[in-house]
Every structure is written in C-alpha cells, then in structure tokens.
Amino acid sequence: DIQMTQSPASLSASLGETVTIECRASEDIYNGLAWYQQKPGKSPQLLIYNANSLHTGVPSRFSGSGSGTQYSLKINSLQSEDVASYFCQQYYDYPFTFGSGTKLEIK
Amino acid sequence: EVQLVESGGGLVQPGRSMKLSCAASGFTFNNYDMAWVCQAPKKGLEWVATISYDGSSTYYRDSVKGRFTISRDNAKSTLYLQMDSLRSEDTATYYCARLYYDGTYYYPLFDYWGQGVMVTVSS
Numbered sequence: 001d002i003q004m005t006q007s008p009a010s011l012s013a014s015l016g017e018t019v020t021i022e023c024r025a026s027e028d029i030y031n032g033l034a035w036y037q038q039k040p041g042k043s044p045q046l047l048i049y050n051a052n053s054l055h056t057g058v059p060s061r062f063s064g065s066g067s068g069t070q071y072s073l074k075i076n077s078l079q080s081e082d083v084a085s086y087f088c089q090q091y092y093d094y095p096f097t098f099g100s101g102t103k104l105e106i107k
Numbered sequence: 108e109v110q111l112v113e114s115g116g117g118l119v120q121p122g123r124s125m126k127l128s129c130a131a132s133g134f135t136f137n138n139y140d141m142a143w144v145c146q147a148p149k150k151g152l153e154w155v156a157t158i159s160y161d162g163s164s165t166y167y168r169d170s171v172k173g174r175f176t177i178s179r180d181n182a183k184s185t186l187y188l189q190m191d192s193l194r195s196e197d198t199a200t201y202y203c204a205r206l207y208y209d210g211t212y213y214y215p216l217f218d219y220w221g222q223g224v225m226v227t228v229s230s
Contacts, residue, residue, distance in 0.1 A: 034216040036152075043202055043220035044152065049209075055218065087152055091215040095168045096154040 002026050002090050006099030014107045017078045021102045023088035025069045032092030035064055035073045038101075039084045047086075048073065080106060109133040109219045111203045116224035119193055129186040129203030129221055137161070137181035140206040140213060143188045145199035146223070153199075156188065157206070157215065170196075193228045200225050 003026040013019045023033065031051040036044040046055045048064035051071055061076040075082055083106055088099040115127040127143070143155040156177040157166045165177050176189040186203050201224050204217035 036217075043223055044217070045220070046207065046216065046218045049207060049214060049216055089152070089154075089216060094166055096215055098152040098154070100151045 001095055002029060002093055002097055004088055004090055004097050004099040006088055006102055008102060009100065010103045010105070012105045012107050013078050015078055015080065018074065018076050019078060019104065020075075021073045021086050021088075021104075023066075023071045023073075023099050025071070025090055028068050029090045029092035031067060032090055033064070033066070033071045034089045034091060035062075036087045036089065037082075037084045038087065044087065075104075078106070109205070111205065111219060111221035113201065113203050113221045113224040116201065116226045118227045118229065120230050121193060121195060121228055123193055124189070124191045125193060125226060126190070127188040127201055127203075127224060127226070129188075131184045131186065131203075131205075134205070136179075136184040139208065140215075141177075141179060141186045142204045142206060142215075142217065143177060143186075144202045144204050144217065144220075145197075146202070147196075147199040150199075155201070158186070190226070193226075195228050198226060198228045 005024045007022050033051045035048040038044040047058050052064045063074045085101045085103045087101050110132045112130045119125045140159050142157040146152050158177045162179050174192045178187045203221040205219040207214045207216050207218040
C-alpha cells in the first residue's frame, strides 16, 4: 500500500497569514493527489484534485502543488472559516489512502 | 442539488451483520461510480470499497474483503454496504461518496459525501 505522511499534525496561524500543509507519498503517485477540508462535525469537502486543480466553487486562496512523492496545500490570507482538518488522498493506486490529517486553528 | 443520505447504522455485537444504505438524489446515479469511506472516532479517513456505475466491478480494501459487500440498485438510486462478521475495529462513521467526473474523465476521488452514519461494534 502507498503510505501518505502528512505534516504538520496541527497548525495554529493568524488571520490573513499564509499556511502550507505537506503530504509525502511512499512512492511516486504521478500527481494522483486530492486535498479535502473537513470542518468540525461535517463531512469532507473536495478542494484540489490532480495535485493542483481547484475544484469548482473552492476559493482561489487555496492552491495545490507538487509532483512525484512530495505535495503541498497552500492557503493564502487565512480566514476564520478555514478552521478545519485537512486531508490528502492518493488515488494513483488501490487501495486509495489518506494522510492522517492536519488540524488548522486560528491563533 | 446533489444529496447523499446514509441510513442503517447503530450498535451491533461483534460477529453480527449490519447493512448500510445511501439514498442519492440530484444527479444521474447510474452514471457514477460510488464508494464507502470510513472514519474511526478522532481518526483519519479510510477508503472501504468502490463500485462501478453499473455494478459490474467492485473493489475492497484488504481488511474488509470477504466480509463486506458493496452493491447498488440503480432503479432506486441507492448504494448499499452489507457488513458481515463485524469486528470492534470496524467501529467508525461510514460515508457514502460519489467519485469525481470532470466532464471528460472519471477519477477515484470523492466530490460529494453524505453526512455519515455511525457504526459501533461492541458487546
């Protein structure tokens, strides 16, 4: 199975700041990577697919980048509604696997 | 508006069975592959199973192969997960999810999720 190592596990930042979350795959996943946002008590929502394609309706302050085994999610101009957990998912190969998540809080 | 509404969860004893349902609306159900994804309490997400749009192909994670069965009834726009020989480690919230289609390609990632249904396996 492809292991997804996500960091950091938690993150605290101020409103308006830029934050970056990283995901490392145990082998090359050829940009088969998605990012999800999960707000407390809610189901996950798709943010990014194909490593860097913004899903419909997602604010442009979210962006994804990376290739090979290293990927990142950047959130510009952090807003209060961005408080959530963020997960990466590889879909290059079965079984599809998720990162362990990053909990983002506002300072 | 796309809606996925799960039902059928609850408390079940180890070794027993449970069947989850997911009623879909707001899109052409028989055009989409569907999946179940679970999340143990305070834990991360785990893909469980996927079924093709016509039910002809199914895929499972190793830990549920031979115990869980994913199926669908396109006439009723409903997805199912039959869970047999349940174990304590199956305790989780189970989400029904639609696989993503960008207009050209289908991708094994999930663009719509249900609200989730809790399954607790305990004696």
